[in-house]
Amino acid sequence: MYEKNETVRIESFSDGVFAIAITLLVIEIKVPSHSEVATIGLFKALLNLWPSYLAFLTSFATILVFWVHHHWIFVMVNKYDHSLFYLNGLLLLFVTFIPFPTTLLSDYLMYNGSKIAAIFYSGMFVAISLSFDALWRHVSTRLISENAISEKKEEAIEITKHYRFGPPLYLGAFVVSFVSEPLSIAMCLLLALFFALRGWPFKEVLYNPQQSRRIP
Amino acid sequence: MYEKNETVRIESFSDGVFAIAITLLVIEIKVPSHSEVATIGLFKALLNLWPSYLAFLTSFATILVFWVHHHWIFVMVNKYDHSLFYLNGLLLLFVTFIPFPTTLLSDYLMYNGSKIAAIFYSGMFVAISLSFDALWRHVSTRLISENAISEKKEEAIEITKHYRFGPPLYLGAFVVSFVSEPLSIAMCLLLALFFALRGWPFKEVLYNPQQSRRIP
Amino acid sequence: MYEKNETVRIESFSDGVFAIAITLLVIEIKVPSHSEVATIGLFKALLNLWPSYLAFLTSFATILVFWVHHHWIFVMVNKYDHSLFYLNGLLLLFVTFIPFPTTLLSDYLMYNGSKIAAIFYSGMFVAISLSFDALWRHVSTRLISENAISEKKEEAIEITKHYRFGPPLYLGAFVVSFVSEPLSIAMCLLLALFFALRGWPFKEVLYNPQQSRRIP
Amino acid sequence: MYEKNETVRIESFSDGVFAIAITLLVIEIKVPSHSEVATIGLFKALLNLWPSYLAFLTSFATILVFWVHHHWIFVMVNKYDHSLFYLNGLLLLFVTFIPFPTTLLSDYLMYNGSKIAAIFYSGMFVAISLSFDALWRHVSTRLISENAISEKKEEAIEITKHYRFGPPLYLGAFVVSFVSEPLSIAMCLLLALFFALRGWPFKEVLYNPQQSRRIP
Numbered sequence: 001m002y003e004k005n006e007t008v009r010i011e012s013f014s015d016g017v018f019a020i021a022i023t024l025l026v027i028e029i030k031v032p033s034h035s036e037v038a039t040i041g042l043f044k045a046l047l048n049l050w051p052s053y054l055a056f057l058t059s060f061a062t063i064l065v066f067w068v069h070h071h072w073i074f075v076m077v078n079k080y081d082h083s084l085f086y087l088n089g090l091l092l093l094f095v096t097f098i099p100f101p102t103t104l105l106s107d108y109l110m111y112n113g114s115k116i117a118a119i120f121y122s123g124m125f126v127a128i129s130l131s132f133d134a135l136w137r138h139v140s141t142r143l144i145s146e147n148a149i150s151e152k153k154e155e156a157i158e159i160t161k162h163y164r165f166g167p168p169l170y171l172g173a174f175v176v177s178f179v180s181e182p183l184s185i186a187m188c189l190l191l192a193l194f195f196a197l198r199g200w201p202f203k204e205v206l207y208n209p210q211q212s213r214r215i216p
Numbered sequence: 217m218y219e220k221n222e223t224v225r226i227e228s229f230s231d232g233v234f235a236i237a238i239t240l241l242v243i244e245i246k247v248p249s250h251s252e253v254a255t256i257g258l259f260k261a262l263l264n265l266w267p268s269y270l271a272f273l274t275s276f277a278t279i280l281v282f283w284v285h286h287h288w289i290f291v292m293v294n295k296y297d298h299s300l301f302y303l304n305g306l307l308l309l310f311v312t313f314i315p316f317p318t319t320l321l322s323d324y325l326m327y328n329g330s331k332i333a334a335i336f337y338s339g340m341f342v343a344i345s346l347s348f349d350a351l352w353r354h355v356s357t358r359l360i361s362e363n364a365i366s367e368k369k370e371e372a373i374e375i376t377k378h379y380r381f382g383p384p385l386y387l388g389a390f391v392v393s394f395v396s397e398p399l400s401i402a403m404c405l406l407l408a409l410f411f412a413l414r415g416w417p418f419k420e421v422l423y424n425p426q427q428s429r430r431i432p
Numbered sequence: 433m434y435e436k437n438e439t440v441r442i443e444s445f446s447d448g449v450f451a452i453a454i455t456l457l458v459i460e461i462k463v464p465s466h467s468e469v470a471t472i473g474l475f476k477a478l479l480n481l482w483p484s485y486l487a488f489l490t491s492f493a494t495i496l497v498f499w500v501h502h503h504w505i506f507v508m509v510n511k512y513d514h515s516l517f518y519l520n521g522l523l524l525l526f527v528t529f530i531p532f533p534t535t536l537l538s539d540y541l542m543y544n545g546s547k548i549a550a551i552f553y554s555g556m557f558v559a560i561s562l563s564f565d566a567l568w569r570h571v572s573t574r575l576i577s578e579n580a581i582s583e584k585k586e587e588a589i590e591i592t593k594h595y596r597f598g599p600p601l602y603l604g605a606f607v608v609s610f611v612s613e614p615l616s617i618a619m620c621l622l623l624a625l626f627f628a629l630r631g632w633p634f635k636e637v638l639y640n641p642q643q644s645r646r647i648p
Numbered sequence: 649m650y651e652k653n654e655t656v657r658i659e660s661f662s663d664g665v666f667a668i669a670i671t672l673l674v675i676e677i678k679v680p681s682h683s684e685v686a687t688i689g690l691f692k693a694l695l696n697l698w699p700s701y702l703a704f705l706t707s708f709a710t711i712l713v714f715w716v717h718h719h720w721i722f723v724m725v726n727k728y729d730h731s732l733f734y735l736n737g738l739l740l741l742f743v744t745f746i747p748f749p750t751t752l753l754s755d756y757l758m759y760n761g762s763k764i765a766a767i768f769y770s771g772m773f774v775a776i777s778l779s780f781d782a783l784w785r786h787v788s789t790r791l792i793s794e795n796a797i798s799e800k801k802e803e804a805i806e807i808t809k810h811y812r813f814g815p816p817l818y819l820g821a822f823v824v825s826f827v828s829e830p831l832s833i834a835m836c837l838l839l840a841l842f843f844a845l846r847g848w849p850f851k852e853v854l855y856n857p858q859q860s861r862r863i864p
Contacts (some may be wrong), residue, residue: 009719015225016667020230023312024675027240031319034327042329044720046320046336048839060312064305072223089712096671096708103679104694111682113690185776196302231441235448239528243456247535250543258545262536262552276528280521287441412518447657451664455744459672463751466759478752478768488825492744496737503657628734 010088011074017092018067021099025056025063028103049141051109055121058185059102061192062125063095064091069195076156077139087138091131098124109181118181122174125188129170134161166195226304227290233308234283238317241272243277244319271337274401275318277408279311282348285379285411292372293355295405303354307347314340325397334397338390341404347388352379382411402421443506444521449524450499453531457488457495460535483541487553490617491534492555493624495527498564501595501627508588509571519570523563530556538554541613554606557620561602568595598627658736665740666715669747673704673711676751699757703769706833707750708841710773712721714780717811717843721784724804727791735786736801738774739779757829770822773836777818784811814843830834 029052032045040048070091077084101121108117140156169191177184245268248261256264286307293300317337324333356372385407393400461484464477472480502523509516533553540549572588601623609616677700680693688696718739725732749769756765788804817839825832 002832009659011225012228012660013663013715015229016232017671019229020236020668020671022308023233023236023240024310024671026315027675029316031316031323034323037327037329042324042332042816046332057309060309064302064308067229067387068301086712087354089844092670093705093708096674097704099674100677102833107673107679107682108685108690111685112722113685116694128834161353196305227441228444231445232448235445236452238524239449239452239456242531244530245532247532247539250539253540253543253545258540258548262548272529273525276525280524283445284517353564409549412521443657444660447661448664451661452668454740455665455668455672458744459675461748463748463755466755469756469759469761472766474756477761478764488745489741492741496734496740499661500733617810630738 007074007077007080007084010085011071014070014074014088014092015067017096018063018070021095022060022063022067024099025102028099028106029053029056049106054189055102055105055109056147058189058192059098061189061196062128063098065192065195066095066128069132070101072159073136073139077160079142081142083138083142084135087131087135091128091135094124094128094131098128105118105185107118109185114181115178118177119174120182122170122177122184122188125191126167126170126174129166133163133167136160169194219398223290223293223296226296226301227287230286230290230304230308231283232310234286235281238276238279238283238313240315241275241318244315244322245269245272246356257389265322268322270401270405271318271321271325272406275314277405277412278344279314281408281411282311282344285348288375289352289355292375295358297358299354299358300351303347303351307344307351310340310344310347314344321401325401330397334393334400335390337387338393338400338404341407342383342386342390345382349379349383352376385410439506439509439516440470441505442512442517446502446506446520446524447499449528450495450502453527454492454499456531457491457534460531460538461485461488481538484538486617486621487534487537487541489608490621490624491530493621493628494560495530497624497627498527498560501564503570504591505568507617508591511574513574515574516567519563519567523560523567524555526560526563530560537559537617541617546613547610550609550616551606554602554609554616554620557623558599558602562600565595565599568592601626655722655725655728655732658728658733659719659858662718662736662740663715665744666711666718669792670708670711670715672747673707673750676747676754677701677704687788697754700754702837703750703753703757706837706840707746709844710776711746711836712774713840713843714743714776717780720796721787724807725787725791731740731786732783732791735779735783739776739783742772742779746776753833757833762829763826766825766832767822770818770832770836773839774815774818774829777814781811781815784808817842834856 029049032042032049037045101117101124104119105121108114136159140160170188173184173187173191176187245265248258248265253261317333317340321333324330349371352375357377386404388405389400389403392403461481464474464481469477479580533556534550537549540546568591572592602620605616605619605623608619677697680690680697685693749772751764753765753769756762784807788808818836821832821835821839824835
């Protein structure tokens with residue numbers, strides 16, 4: 001019996017990376033300098049940081065939603081191969097990179113260069129959604145074993161449909177960023193909320209594994 | 217059989233976020249500059265950092281106590297649904313944000329703007345206690361399955377009573393911050409100690425799962 | 433059956449904190465500035481960072497050794513109570529704080545204030561060894577259940593003996609820091625090596641839980 | 649029964665360290681300053697960061713590949729001893745250190761000192777590959793129990809062959825760094841890709857532990 005099997009270790013490692021990336025976002029929000037506060041006061045200085053809060057919130061929501069879906073993908077995996085490690089690694093490469101475009105956006109949204117920053121930021125999410133797509137395609141076509149219950153295969157088809165909007169929508173936000181930075185960022189934030197609220201394509205979300213588990 | 221079930225993965229991810237947030241606090245305590253030390257000496261420069269130590273300690277204690285209670289909440293969960301992911305995500309959003317108001321307080325407690333910093337800091341904790349409350353309400357009303365042992369339901373009622381002081385007390389610290397910064401921070405610190413010492417509403421805290429587990 | 437019991441969750445959280453604290457140490461080693469390099473060259477500038485390397489190495493070794501022993505303590509635990517959470521929390525408070533005195537030492541070992549930095553640094557380790565001691569005493573007297581195999585109790589006595597040198601030796605390094613900074617740091621580093629090499633007081637360290645576990 | 653055995657805890661701790669080290673890399677990529685952007689524009693300023701992207705990518709790929717192989721080594725372990733903790737600790741020491749030479753390379757690749765930076769960077773990887781080698785030699789000669797299935801021993805011999813190129817190839821990149829920085833870094837990146845693509849010396853990579861595991 002495999003107590004801690006291979007895919008569980010990939011999941012744990014990935015969870016670690018997602019958790020660190022999501023928590024590192026905050027260290028890029030810089031506390032206003034004493035010289036700035038001497039001029040305009042701390043209250044106004046904190047209000048001026050709104051691009052940082054917005055970028056923090058958008059990146060946080062996006063990483064969280066990708067984590068939730070990453071997690072659903074790995075529930076489907078019941079075999080693994082060499083490519084799984086590296087397709088997952090490619091996704092993690094982009095996830096760990098998120099703090100950089102996030103800070104870029106925070107720093108330049110109100111300055112010359114805001115367009116470049118928004119293009120970089122939304123382009124990052126296109127890259128993530130494409131690598132997520134590649135991971136799911138690999139899992140759904142190769143890593144659900146042939147003798148899996150047919151129900152599972154139907155689910156896989158359902159999930160593929162469910163994800164078909166991801167890359168085009170993020171590509172849309174990317175295209176919009178060339179025209180309007182605020183609209184592009186709003187789209188990225190709404191996309192995270194959309195995938196959060198849209199949920200999972202199956203009705204039975206309730207689950208009851210350990211009824212006997214109770215407060216010791 | 218589910219070796220690593222869904223709620224365990226939410227717990228692990230949350231644990232990761234709590235652990236990182238609690239450990240990141242320290243990197244915001246800045247080592248005194250050589251120019252400051254040349255003037256007043258390292259000893260006095262280190263003493264002058266007391267707002268940083270105080271903010272570090274208060275935030276550390278608060279995150280630790282919230283982690284312990286988060287952990288007790290998840291012991292109660294024996295079903296999960298879509299909302300659990302996102303109510304938990306909302307709590308984590310505020311937890312990961314803690315290092316920012318902590319640094320703000322460290323930097324401005326002794327300067328103009330200290331009131332704003334204390335309001336922001338205690339307001340943060342109100343947000344956390346409210347999102348914690350929302351998480352618990354959802355768990356206690358929806359995620360303890362109907363056929364759970366009735367004992368568990370009684371416990372849930374007990375816990376709800378136990379938590380009823382959380383949001384009002386943090387709201388109190390928030391209100392006080394408009395009048396006195398030191399008092400407000402003291403209240404935040406005492407609240408963490410209060411919830412730490414008050415403990416859990418049940419007598420039988422001793423637990424003995426693996427008597428056979430021993431040093432190999 | 434408890435798949436992921438309470439003490440395991442404390443262990444996981446603690447492991448996370450240890451892992452993050454040990455990995456954060458490196459971000460305090462600052463890459464030499466271009467202006468410094470223009471004057472003395474990169475090679476010499478990197479050599480000048482030796483206090484950073486020394487502090488990094490000493491703190492890394494110390495955190496690693498404390499992690500290994502923390503881990504052995506939790507193998508002994510077969511009950512848990514409320515205090516375990518908070519005695520462990522106190523230990524983690526000091527562990528997460530380590531990067532601060534480490535950077536302090538790196539920055540001031542070659543400057544005025546080196547004595548204060550070394551006192552702070554070694555004092556930190558006294559605090560850690562005392563809180564570690566408190567944790568172990570609590571575990572050994574309260575959390576090894578009465579009906580535990582007597583062998584385990586003997587082991588506990590053995591371990592108590594094994595640890596009796598910890599706090600006095602770190603206290604020694606602390607006292608020495610008032611006289612000689614280099615000697616005090618050397619003692620801290622040697623203490624980590626000493627506890628690493630001295631190992632565990634039991635002969636049978638080999639262990640064979642999953643012979644059937646193999647490369648898939 | 650040991651639910652979470654000792655080697656699993658070493659693996660978890662190591663996974664945490666790898667995950668944090670790989671995620672910390674990004675915080676060393678500095679967002680261009682407003683003064684630089686005022687002169688050359690954000691687009692050109694971002695292009696000028698190419699040494700940072702290259703160093704980030706090379707270090708990310710290397711840490712990921714070492715993590716995958718670390719993970720395969722621990723699948724082989726079915727005993728553990730005291731040295732395992734500290735040989736693994738030595739490897740982690742070098743892994744946690746990676747962000748420092750990575751930033752050094754980013755900062756100095758286009759400046760005086762690039763040779764020193766590249767020597768340091770590739771020298772780091774030599775140290776990692778040697779400590780990895782030491783870990784594997786210890787595991788393969790001591791920690792595969794005598795009564796292990798003979799198949800496993802054959803695998804161990806196969807793996808030893810598989811790894812025999814690691815240290816000499818990294819040593820090659822190190823030697824080359826004295827002559828050409830770009831070539832040396834290209835070798836480091838290619839080595840990561842080489843070990844990623846070369847994969848594992850066994851055919852049967854597909855694995856099917858939990859066919860019954862499905863979306864709840």
